[in-house]
Structures are given as C-alpha cells and as structure tokens.
Amino acid sequence: MAANFWTSSHYKQLLDPEDVDVVHQMDKDRGITLEDFKLIKLHMANYIARLAQHVKVRQRVVATAITYMRRVYVRRSMTDCDPRLVAPTCLYLASKAEESTVQARLLVFYIKKLYSDEKFRYEIKEILEMEMKVLEALNYYLVVFHPYRALSQLLQDAGMNDATQLTWGLVNDTYKMDLILIHPPHLIALACIYIASAQMDKENTAWFEELRVDMNVVCHLISRPKQFTAFLDY
Amino acid sequence: MAIAAPEQLNITEVSTWGSRSVDCFEKLEQIGEGTYGQVYMAKEIETGEIVALKKIRMDNEREGFPITAIREIKILKKLHHENVIKLKEIVTSTGPEKGEQAPADGNKYKGGIYMVFEYMDHDLTGLADRPGMRFSVPQIKCYMKQLLTGLHYCHVNQVLHRDIKGSNLLIDNEGNLKLADFGLARSFSSDHNANLTNRVITLWYRPPELLLGTTKYGPAVDMWSVGCIFAELLNGKPIFPGKDEPEQINKIFDICGTPNEDIWPGVSKIPWYNNFKPTRLVKRRLREHFRHFDRHALDLLDRMLALDPSQRISAKDALDAEYFWTDPLPCDPKSLPTYESSHEFQTKKKRQQQRQHEENSKRQKLQHQQQHSRLPPIQQSGHGHAQMRAGAGPNPPLHSSQPQVAGGPGHHYGKSRGPSTGPGRYPPGGNPPGGYNHPSRGQGGAGGYGSGPYPPQGRAPPYGSSGMPSAGPRGPNYPHGGGPYGASGTGRGMPGNRNQQYNWQQ
Numbered sequence: 060m061a062a063n064f065w066t067s068s069h070y071k072q073l074l075d076p077e078d079v080d081v082v083h084q085m086d087k088d089r090g091i092t093l094e095d096f097k098l099i100k101l102h103m104a105n106y107i108a109r110l111a112q113h114v115k116v117r118q119r120v121v122a123t124a125i126t127y128m129r130r131v132y133v134r135r136s137m138t139d140c141d142p143r144l145v146a147p148t149c150l151y152l153a154s155k156a157e158e159s160t161v162q163a164r165l166l167v168f169y170i171k172k173l174y175s176d177e178k179f180r181y182e183i184k185e186i187l188e189m190e191m192k193v194l195e196a197l198n199y200y201l202v203v204f205h206p207y208r209a210l211s212q213l214l215q216d217a218g219m220n221d222a223t224q225l226t227w228g229l230v231n232d233t234y235k236m237d238l239i240l241i242h243p244p245h246l247i248a249l250a251c252i253y254i255a256s257a258q259m260d261k262e263n264t265a266w267f268e269e270l271r272v273d274m275n276v277v278c279h280l281i282s283r284p285k286q287f288t289a290f291l292d293y
Numbered sequence: 294m295a296i297a298a299p300e301q302l303n304i305t306e307v308s309t310w311g312s313r314s315v316d317c318f319e320k321l322e323q324i325g326e327g328t329y330g331q332v333y334m335a336k337e338i339e340t341g342e343i344v345a346l347k348k349i350r351m352d353n354e355r356e357g358f359p360i361t362a363i364r365e366i367k368i369l370k371k372l373h374h375e376n377v378i379k380l381k382e383i384v385t386s387t388g389p390e391k392g393e394q395a396p397a398d399g400n401k402y403k404g405g406i407y408m409v410f411e412y413m414d415h416d417l418t419g420l421a422d423r424p425g426m427r428f429s430v431p432q433i434k435c436y437m438k439q440l441l442t443g444l445h446y447c448h449v450n451q452v453l454h455r456d457i458k459g460s461n462l463l464i465d466n467e468g469n470l471k472l473a474d475f476g477l478a479r480s481f482s483s484d485h486n487a488n489l490t491n492r493v494i495t496l497w498y499r500p501p502e503l504l505l506g507t508t509k510y511g512p513a514v515d516m517w518s519v520g521c522i523f524a525e526l527l528n529g530k531p532i533f534p535g536k537d538e539p540e541q542i543n544k545i546f547d548i549c550g551t552p553n554e555d556i557w558p559g560v561s562k563i564p565w566y567n568n569f570k571p572t573r574l575v576k577r578r579l580r581e582h583f584r585h586f587d588r589h590a591l592d593l594l595d596r597m598l599a600l601d602p603s604q605r606i607s608a609k610d611a612l613d614a615e616y617f618w619t620d621p622l623p624c625d626p627k628s629l630p631t632y633e634s635s636h637e638f639q640t641k642k643k644r645q646q647q648r649q650h651e652e653n654s655k656r657q658k659l660q661h662q663q664q665h666s667r668l669p670p671i672q673q674s675g676h677g678h679a680q681m682r683a684g685a686g687p688n689p690p691l692h693s694s695q696p697q698v699a700g701g702p703g704h705h706y707g708k709s710r711g712p713s714t715g716p717g718r719y720p721p722g723g724n725p726p727g728g729y730n731h732p733s734r735g736q737g738g739a740g741g742y743g744s745g746p747y748p749p750q751g752r753a754p755p756y757g758s759s760g761m762p763s764a765g766p767r768g769p770n771y772p773h774g775g776g777p778y779g780a781s782g783t784g785r786g787m788p789g790n791r792n793q794q795y796n797w798q799q
Contacts, residue, residue, distance in 0.1 A: 155360045187357040201367045
C-alpha cells in the first residue's frame, strides 16, 4: 500500500509480544498450551503458503493472509474459529484486498485436492461466512505493510544486492512467527539483512550505524534465536 | 523478551473490536439508492448524532464480501482529510430488519453490512438543483478549491477516485465539501504500469483517454472530471451529456477538437482510437465556446480539459492557478449560506412526485405550468448581453412546449431507468452551441430567469461574474447519481454495472 506506514492502522495496531502470546481461555480449557498455540499458527501459515502455490498468488498475498490469520487469533479463540477454516478464508480475503482475486470455488477445489482429511474440508458457504467473522475480528483494517519493499531499498543502499535471495527467504520465514504484529516492517527487513550479513561474513557495521536506527530493537528482534532458528529449521 | 522496546513501538491500542449492530442506529430517511444498496440518514440512539448509513448488500454475492466494498473500506481507512468523507465505523445487522425477509439459511451477515459515515446535508448536484439556487463566484471558487484540495490529497496518497461527479461531492451546512463514494476508487503506483479497467467514471465525466480504451492511466482521469464539474458550475448544465460512448466522444471532440499525434503524442496507439477516428477534423474551440467565462476561469478550464492526459493540469498546479488568487477570492466555507438538506436522490424524488402531480393534472386536462424552474447564472454585469442570446438558442420556447417535452423520448422525465441511461436529461438538440444560458426550457413562472445583471439575492459577489444557475430538472435519467455516499451503482451511463465489474476490474 502506498500510504505512509507511520500514519497507517498497521502502525497504530502494533502489539506487545505479551498481548500476542495469549492463549484464550476457551482454548486453555481444551488443554492448548502457548507452545501449541504458536505451533498451530505456524502450521496454518504453512497451510496458507501451500494453498497459495496452487492458486498461484504473489508472496505478498501470502504474507497478508498470514498476517490476517495471526491478527484473528489475537482476538478470537481457536475453539471459536477453526484454524482449518480461518487459514483458507484469510487467503481468500487477502487475495481480494491485494487485488489478485481468487475464486472461492478454486480454493475449495485445492483444499480437497491437498487434504484428504475430512476435517479440512470446508465448503464455499462456510468460507464466505467465516470471511465476515474474519473481517469483524480485523475490525475491517485490511491494509498490511510488509518488509519486502523496505528490504529491496535497504539492500540497495547497503550495496548488498547479491543478498536479495537470501534475505527475501529470511523475510518469508519471519511469517512463521508473530513478528509482523509486533514490529514495523522495515525493522524486520533490517534484522534479516543483519542475519544475512553475519551468514555471508559481510562487514557492514558502519552502514548499520549510519542508519541511526535503534540497534537494540534489531538485536531484540533476532535475540529470540531460540524461536527464530527453531522455526527456520522447522 | 523482557527487553523494553523503544517508545515509538508498542503504541498499543487494543481498541474495542468487533462491530456493533445496526440497531444502535435509528433510520430516519432514505437519502440514496443504487444497486450497491441504500443510503439512509440515521441517528445514533445513544448520542443522538446524525450519521449516514450505507448498506452493503450481501445477498446475491457469490464471492462473499464485495471487492468494491473492500477497496472502499481499505482506502477510506487510510485517508484522513477534511475534504474526504470520514468512515466512522462498520456495523452489521444481526437479524432481519423491518420489511426484510429473514435470510433462509440463518446467516446473519446476509442481513447486511453498513458503513457509517458522517452525515452531510447536501451533494453538489442536489444543491445545484434546488429551485431558485444559484451559486456566487466566490462560492464556486470555494467549492472548487476544496474539491481540488481533497483530490490532491487522494492523489498524493496514490488513490484514484474514478467517479468524480456532482452527486459524489457532499457538502455540509458549514460549506465544507468532501469527496465521497470511493466504490470505484483504487490505489495506483506510479512505478509499475498496471493495467486498469477503462470502464470507470460516469459517462459525462469520463475523459477521452478512457473512452478511447486506454488501460494505463493516472490521476489525470480525475482531473478531467473536475474540469467537467467546473464548467458545469459556471455553465449551469453538464457540458458533455452524451448518451453513449460514441456520442460522448463526439461531444468532447466537438469542443476540445479532434486529437492527433501533434497535440496528443501517442493517441493513435490507444486501443480504440481507430474505432472512434473522427471523420472530420475539428479545431479546439473551447475558449470560444465558453468565452463568457472569466479569463482566469477559462485558462484553468482549458488546462483541465486538455485532451492529452500528460498535458492536463494536476490538482496541485490547479490550486496554484491565478483563478484562485484573483478577486473575487474563494470565500470562507463558513460564510456560505445554509440550506435545507438536499440530496440528488431527494430532489429527484421530489421532482418525480411533481411530475406525477403534473401528469395527473394533465389527465384532468387542466392547464398547468412547470413549477420547477431553472435560474440563470448570477450574471456578470458586463455580460448582461449574453442573456439576450438565451432566447436565440435552437430550443423551442418554453412554456408551451413543456407538456410535450415531458413525454418526449429523451427527456429526463422519461421512464427509462435502466443502466446506461444517461441520455435523458436534455432533449436531443437541447444544447445550444453558443449560449451559456442553458436552453430556455422549463423556465415558466421563474422569477429569476434573466432577471438582470445582478442577482436578486443578497449574496452577490462584489463584482458578479458568471455564476451557477440552478441546473434545472435532473430527471431520473441523470446517470443514476443514485446518491451521496455512493449508493449508486448501475447506470452511471456505462454499459456494465458495478456487479459486473467485480470480476474483471483490475
């Protein structure tokens, strides 16, 4: 989206990690732990990405869909909204919001093709109904900013165009966590560049210093290595 | 995890979420209508605040929440400007509403979703159509300035409105003008040349490049519409009232000249250029046609109605135009008079009622006179002579013709209400080429018509100049302005309707 991130609803809605990592009471009652909660969301992010490959939409749509899904579960329990229905619904909604509409029947077709498990099988009607619930849970805020745009600008500036593929992949991986709900996208991009620099043995401390961003935040972002790498390996 | 994030992060606003029910509002009156849904004036029960409710119809929607509504919501949620309508919230109706059948499958959302907007008293078309209404020059400048300011804001935020027209410009009783109905709007990026649909913008306000079928376009399309509105304000009636695409483009070429590679480089590459290739070459005669406008107005209009979109003036540059900085200056919105609420939907309805009344009396073979009358622009004294020409228009003189006209084929009171109407509003040939006084129809009983160089009202501009006459009856055929807040849908003078657009609009 073109508008300025700092004036966007995305920015205003950034959350504390403490607010994101909350298992709803109803889910707790069913024995779902925080780890389970995170893991289910991770699985659903993968589900969305897999489905997206079949219906052929851009990465941006996938990223928006995953963001919607993660936002939904800040506000709704998994008991309320079955993740196996929420995931494709978020992809459906994101495809509209990102102007690359996918027909509901196409989604349903691929869901059936991908999963033989009855529990994944939802019909068009159910997706359309869930769409309204998702919209409500999102409070109709549909604009999401992603790190990709900032990433290419920053890479150019750092003279690291050779790291495009690596960093792009890292950014994709960040969607396995809730980072997009917590941090501004350009910092996520920066953190990915930081990791890439380390992996490539590239010395660009000076460049990072010149940016005058609070490196504490960047470090904080990647200082959850336990999660980060754990998810990367997943 | 314990590290505190710096202050600029974590500005958490765990706002209340989930939508309220439409039952929080009491519907007072319908103020707009369209395929998209209805628009109501409503009162928030708790606060007593008056709002506008725009219903998004969900039934018959195969692909769930309409993508046009998604676009509109996305765009409105990111635009915050005093000249852009404010979307306050979105509410749902939980059950069947009065007069509606309960959805068979019990899906509560089928009942409807409403967008809640701040209430605005008028739309520009409705206001201009008020009997006896005439705008002063500072008033026109004031509205134009606000229109351009709002549009500039949209364009800076990379939003194309794509349906600028009088009924989408809302005006409140403090003289503020706001852009509304972003149902056809979309965001654009200047860097990548996406293909966009050319089936946007109400026919009369549609720019030549869209009529010629281009799919790569930018903010200039909105500026053409602004030019049409500007001319309409000064002229007293729409300047290009085409009834279909070919006629529309001919009307444009007739005044703006036929394009060629010299004045519009690249025009011959536009998809449908050859279909519309003019048979005879016409020179641009915009300045002659509107010679009665004041010089600065004409300079600005000339640049807004440039055929070549790349030469068309931008909103930003238009705001710098001499026109807005020479006497009489645009007035302060707050200094404008207040009027009783008027929306095109309502004025239209009133006129329909009136027409019915007339037909009744006709049936009773009673002598009747058209009650609604148009008024001429507030004339500039120096231009008093222009009024003389009014009667010289090709139109048959007035009163006697009224009953026939009312039944006439193309007339605005004609009954065709379907899509792609647009034609009606003025009878064929009702377009005198030279005069700026609109055709002399429908003025029976008008006190104001041609009443002299100075306006009868107290609010005369210091030194007058052309102004806005009330633009006369806008019949049901007015391209389905439908109404404010964009309830309007079909029609719009284009072949497709909104629903059709969902699928292929890029």
